[in-house]
Amino acid sequence: MLKYIARRLAYTVVILILVSMSVYLIFSVLPMDPAALSCGVHCKPYIIEANRHRLGLDIPLWQQYWNFVRGLFVGRTYGEGSAAFSCPAPAFGYSFSRHACVTDLVKEAFPVTLSLAVGALVLWLIMGLTLGVVAARFKHRWPDRLATGFVLVGTSLPTFISGLMMLLFVVIKFNLVSPLDMGRWVSPFDNPVAFFKNFVFAWITLALAYAAIYTRLTRSSVIETSSEDYIRTARAKGLPEKLILRKHTLRAALAPIVTMAGLDFAGLLGGAIITEQVFNLPGLGRLSLRAVLQDYDLPTIVATTLLAATFVVVMNLIVDLLYAFIDPRVRVA
Amino acid sequence: MSVTSKGRRILAGVATSAVLVATISAAATPAASAASKSGGTLIFVTQQQQLDHLDPTRVYTGRDIAFLNTYLFRTLVAYKYSAGNAGYQLTPDLATNTGVPSNHAKTWSWTLRPGITWEDGSPITCADVKYGISRSFAQDVLPDGPTYAIQYFNIPQNADGSSKYPGPYKATKAEQALYDKAVQCKGNTLTVHLNKSVADFNYFGTYPAMSPVKKSKDTGEKYDLRPFSSGPYKISAYKIGDSLTLVRNPKWNAKSDPIRTPYPNSIEVRFGIQPDVIDQIMKTDSIPNAVSFDGLLPQDVPSYFSNPSTAKRGLLVLDPYTRYQAINAASINCLPARKALFFAWNTQAIIDANGGSKYYGVPGDNVIKPNLGPDYAPTTGNIHDPNWKASGNPAYAKQLLDQAKTQCPDVYKKLTVTGYSVDLPNTPSYKAWTPSISAAMKAAGMVVTYNFIPSGQYYSTVMNTSKQGDVTRSGWGADWANASTVLPPLFAKNGGFDLSQNWNDPAYPGFMKLVDQAMGETNRAKQSVLWHKAAQYAMDQYWVLGIMFSKAADAFGSGVGGVQWWGPQGTFLFPKMYLK
Numbered sequence: 001m002l003k004y005i006a007r008r009l010a011y012t013v014v015i016l017i018l019v020s021m022s023v024y025l026i027f028s029v030l031p032m033d034p035a036a037l038s039c040g041v042h043c044k045p046y047i048i049e050a051n052r053h054r055l056g057l058d059i060p061l062w063q064q065y066w067n068f069v070r071g072l073f074v075g076r077t078y079g080e081g082s083a084a085f086s087c088p089a090p091a092f093g094y095s096f097s098r099h100a101c102v103t104d105l106v107k108e109a110f111p112v113t114l115s116l117a118v119g120a121l122v123l124w125l126i127m128g129l130t131l132g133v134v135a136a137r138f139k140h141r142w143p144d145r146l147a148t149g150f151v152l153v154g155t156s157l158p159t160f161i162s163g164l165m166m167l168l169f170v171v172i173k174f175n176l177v178s179p180l181d182m183g184r185w186v187s188p189f190d191n192p193v194a195f196f197k198n199f200v201f202a203w204i205t206l207a208l209a210y211a212a213i214y215t216r217l218t219r220s221s222v223i224e225t226s227s228e229d230y231i232r233t234a235r236a237k238g239l240p241e242k243l244i245l246r247k248h249t250l251r252a253a254l255a256p257i258v259t260m261a262g263l264d265f266a267g268l269l270g271g272a273i274i275t276e277q278v279f280n281l282p283g284l285g286r287l288s289l290r291a292v293l294q295d296y297d298l299p300t301i302v303a304t305t306l307l308a309a310t311f312v313v314v315m316n317l318i319v320d321l322l323y324a325f326i327d328p329r330v331r332v333a
Numbered sequence: 334m335s336v337t338s339k340g341r342r343i344l345a346g347v348a349t350s351a352v353l354v355a356t357i358s359a360a361a362t363p364a365a366s367a368a369s370k371s372g373g374t375l376i377f378v379t380q381q382q383q384l385d386h387l388d389p390t391r392v393y394t395g396r397d398i399a400f401l402n403t404y405l406f407r408t409l410v411a412y413k414y415s416a417g418n419a420g421y422q423l424t425p426d427l428a429t430n431t432g433v434p435s436n437h438a439k440t441w442s443w444t445l446r447p448g449i450t451w452e453d454g455s456p457i458t459c460a461d462v463k464y465g466i467s468r469s470f471a472q473d474v475l476p477d478g479p480t481y482a483i484q485y486f487n488i489p490q491n492a493d494g495s496s497k498y499p500g501p502y503k504a505t506k507a508e509q510a511l512y513d514k515a516v517q518c519k520g521n522t523l524t525v526h527l528n529k530s531v532a533d534f535n536y537f538g539t540y541p542a543m544s545p546v547k548k549s550k551d552t553g554e555k556y557d558l559r560p561f562s563s564g565p566y567k568i569s570a571y572k573i574g575d576s577l578t579l580v581r582n583p584k585w586n587a588k589s590d591p592i593r594t595p596y597p598n599s600i601e602v603r604f605g606i607q608p609d610v611i612d613q614i615m616k617t618d619s620i621p622n623a624v625s626f627d628g629l630l631p632q633d634v635p636s637y638f639s640n641p642s643t644a645k646r647g648l649l650v651l652d653p654y655t656r657y658q659a660i661n662a663a664s665i666n667c668l669p670a671r672k673a674l675f676f677a678w679n680t681q682a683i684i685d686a687n688g689g690s691k692y693y694g695v696p697g698d699n700v701i702k703p704n705l706g707p708d709y710a711p712t713t714g715n716i717h718d719p720n721w722k723a724s725g726n727p728a729y730a731k732q733l734l735d736q737a738k739t740q741c742p743d744v745y746k747k748l749t750v751t752g753y754s755v756d757l758p759n760t761p762s763y764k765a766w767t768p769s770i771s772a773a774m775k776a777a778g779m780v781v782t783y784n785f786i787p788s789g790q791y792y793s794t795v796m797n798t799s800k801q802g803d804v805t806r807s808g809w810g811a812d813w814a815n816a817s818t819v820l821p822p823l824f825a826k827n828g829g830f831d832l833s834q835n836w837n838d839p840a841y842p843g844f845m846k847l848v849d850q851a852m853g854e855t856n857r858a859k860q861s862v863l864w865h866k867a868a869q870y871a872m873d874q875y876w877v878l879g880i881m882f883s884k885a886a887d888a889f890g891s892g893v894g895g896v897q898w899w900g901p902q903g904t905f906l907f908p909k910m911y912l913k
Contacts, residue, residue: 036793046495050473081503083474083553099558180603280605282574
């Protein structure tokens with residue numbers, strides 16, 4: 001098992017190196033010039049060149065990448081003369097648009113995204129699993145039809161619509177949370193009530209979309225598992241239906257759900273871009289979005305991409321390990 | 334300053350200060366109340382994640398200049414904090430005068446008043462102002478500000494136009510000496526030596542880039558996060574993406590500041606609020622002490638101003654910009670062809686697509702906007718020509734094209750066969766214009782193609798003469814209340830924003846003669862008359878088309894009093910705002 005984990009972790013490092021190289025490569029071939037962005041209306045070639053120098057884009061691509069890798073281990077210094085300043089290791093770079101070391105930006109944004117993802121995950125698993133199991137148990141009856149309706153609404157409503165509707169017609173209309181406080185990061189350890197108030201609507205918005213998918217998935221998985229021979233055997237042995245469901249059906253039905261939940265969770269940790277944007281949550285998604293669309297901020301883009309890739313790769317590993325635990329038929333090689 | 338934003342949002346990095354007269358407002362502007370009172374927290378809400386800049390050297394948008402100059406930065410001189418035309422007058426701020434010219438306005442002096450202090454109570458000195466100005470030269474550290482102004486200083490330049498003085502951070506002794514010769518302090522008097530006569534250079538003294546910076550507090554690139562205050566408030570907290578909080582500066586000496594009236598106890602700017610949410614807050618008045626920093630979304634403007642209960646909490650006024658299309662006179666180097674384009678253009682379709690004349694704007698007859706005070710005068714010809722129609726006059730355009738066919742067959746061929754190109758920012762709203770433009774041109778027998786350029790790189794692209802198309806969407810607001818910040822930038826080769834590329838046009842020398850006369854005229858009334866002639870001359874050359882005098886729509890809560898429009902920077906008159 002340890003050997004397996006070590007091998008997977010080694011793969012992870014290789015993948016992250018390839019991802020970071022790809023981002024640099026893609027960034028270099030995009031038809032846009034970050035140095036020209038802040039040039040403004042009185043743009044002159046020498047101003048663009050000064051910008052390019054400031055951003056560290058006036059050196060060959062391989063050297064830019066080398067500086068990035070080096071910075072991860074020894075930190076980086078920017079500027080010259082009395083205007084010089086540093087970002088300590090591990091330095092993902094400096095965001096000139098945010099005036100901050102990217103590592104610090106990521107450190108600030110991650111707890112927000114983590115809070116959003118964990119809260120939403122808990123909510124959608126509770127909703128999705130419960131509705132899915134109920135729908136499966138009462139197949140083709142009204143609870144099943146009701147669940148199907150929920151699935152239809154949940155999957156067809158994009159989060160930017162459901163989020164905005166939630167904000168405009170619930171939060172603001174009934175003055176539940178001041179829109180100015182919405183999205184403000186408050187640590188759950190400092191003020192759990194404020195934390196809950198600021199996140200609950202974002203959790204619901206995000207969970208609605210995912211719960212719909214998980215309802216459908218759980219329903220089909222439970223129905224499929226229920227027709228397995230060993231379930232029939234359990235019934236033949238006279239085991240109560242609730243026990244069969246809890247001990248036999250759900251355990252097997254959960255395996256694909258756990259896989260999917262792990263990957264969805266990993267994806268969210270990379271940034272729930274739309275939900276963060278709608279609810280003004282200063283998480284990784286909003287950080288990435290701004291870096292890509294507004295600032296063309298390469299260091300931030302690389303850092304958030306690497307982080308997202310890490311989450312996906314690591315969660316894949318965890319899911320594989322969990323899979324073996326949940327379903328005894330599976331063993332890791 | 335140029336603009337590309339069509340609706341409510343000023344694009345990041347696009348500079349603007351501007352002039353505007355509230356008397357032209359389409360809606361009533363609430364007058365200052367005698368009930369002004371102190372206390373409370375005034376909240377500004379915006380979808381922006383941060384103010385473009387807090388560093389005085391780098392701030393360059395009219396709204397932000399007005400905001401920061403009101404609360405944080407004192408400048409050498411200021412516009413009067415008055416609504417209407419009085420707001421365009423200069424008044425001393427840190428200085429005891431509005432600037433004393435000598436040597437044919439090539440030398441300017443200001444004497445600092447006594448009792449002016451930083452937020453730590455230390456006195457503001459002439460050396461602080463001199464240091465603050467020097468930072469504008471460090472363009473590799475502090476880009477984005479009104480960098481064009483450094484070309485006025487009497488400091489040698491490199492072949493590429495950059496200054497030989499690289500700013501205070503890495504200047505050698507010899508380089509520093511160049512600056513020290515051009516900007517001098519003698520006691521409390523600051524003297525600036527320019528390389529040419531600039532009769533209105535004292536207006537530049539209203540810019541934060543000409544304000545003091547305390548050297549020991551300068552953190553270079555990071556000064557943008559926490560500038561040291563000289564005004565009635567200081568920064569208590571600033572978190573990008575969240576909020577900026579200003580609290581009273583106890584070291585501010587009210588006796589040394591005759592112009593500021595700091596009513597609220599604190600000021601908050603809340604960032605990252607969704608535009609729809611902001612408009613909803615304004616419509617429902619759910620946060621009475623809030624002011625929208627962005628203005629209303631175009632789709633919300635009609636309903637907001639047609640409802641009396643919300644309209645009384647709004648300002649609908651001409652915005653600071655003249656929006657227009659520059660015709661590239663280097664490629665369309667033929668007057669009848671340019672006129673054909675002008676008369677074929679469907680201005681009405683663009684107005685209608687943006688909410689109509691009442692809310693979006695009206696066709697303009699001059700690149701100088703009426704709110705520039707005495708420098709605007711109605712022109713003749715162009716939209717006053719009987720043949721001009723807001724929706725385009727294809728028949729007349731065809732007559733003009735016939736003239737072009739004889740005078741300039743190559744240009745005629747371009748317009749009618751191979752097609753001419755229009756530069757537009759690559760946004761859905763600009764893309765929505767194209768069907769009406771294409772239809773109007775087709776009706777006039779012309780062929781049009783489009784260059785959609787990413788918004789963030791729009792100006793750096795079109796400012797490159799080799800990349801600019803035949804017609805370029807643009808906009809401009811005056812830097813200060815003088816057409817010297819409009820006509821030369823737009824139509825002089827070295828003006829900085831000559832998208833008309835008109836310097837080889839046979840009419841260009843005649844235009845420059847008028848500009849030179851106006852620039853050298855120190856009598857303001859006579860100067861205005863010269864600007865009228867120069868504007869008429871430029872309009873007669875049809876170097877631009879589809880001019881629009883556009884409007885801004887702002888909203889505020891019922892708990893905010895003293896809300897008025899301030900012309901010089903085209904935004905709220907911040908010092909008069911108080912909480913009821």
